[in-house]
Amino acid sequence: MEKSNLCVKCINWDHRPEGAPGERMGYCIARHRIVSPHLECEYYQLRTADRVATLNNRLYGQIDDSMEEMDF
Secondary structure (H helix, E strand, O other), X not given: XXXXXXXXXXXXXXXXXXXXXXXXXXXXXXXXXXXXXXXXOOOOOEOOHHHHHHHHHHHHOOOOHHHHHOOO
């Protein structure tokens, strides 16, 4: 089985193109630093839709359904 970089599939990986770190670099939320993708990592957590939603809720708060229909 071919080894692949874990970071690009990890919930902790945040590739920030505005920082111009390059394609092979990104920010690790768990390590709090710029890293290149790893093959093995104790912080690895597979990115799924549910985990992304939970992380976004933790970072930005829960959005009420009534708030989505606000007219600005």
